[in-house]
Amino acid sequence: MADIQTEQLPDRVVLHIRGNFTFDINRDFREAYKSQPTGSRFEVDLSQSRYMDSSGLGMLIQLREHAGGDNGKVILSGADETLQTILDVANFSRLFDIR
Numbered sequence: 001m002a003d004i005q006t007e008q009l010p011d012r013v014v015l016h017i018r019g020n021f022t023f024d025i026n027r028d029f030r031e032a033y034k035s036q037p038t039g040s041r042f043e044v045d046l047s048q049s050r051y052m053d054s055s056g057l058g059m060l061i062q063l064r065e066h067a068g069g070d071n072g073k074v075i076l077s078g079a080d081e082t083l084q085t086i087l088d089v090a091n092f093s094r095l096f097d098i099r
Contacts, residue, residue: 020053022052036066074097
């Protein structure tokens, strides 16, 4: 089971994902970012996650919209080789700042 920890930094909100980033955490993930004002800057820390399915990709798109769409700022950080491949195949580098 995955866990989401929220960390408020001066310049962004960090969502730490621990475990698989799948539909199982949809509600918790949505609640974590929707508790922040629309247009907030976000970072999704994937360093403790080893798997993401299409639902995880969809949740990232929803977060991007909440952050302001094309004008928003969402950083994806800490992806291991497997997650990086998933993000590359989905061409997410065009939508997100991947570090």
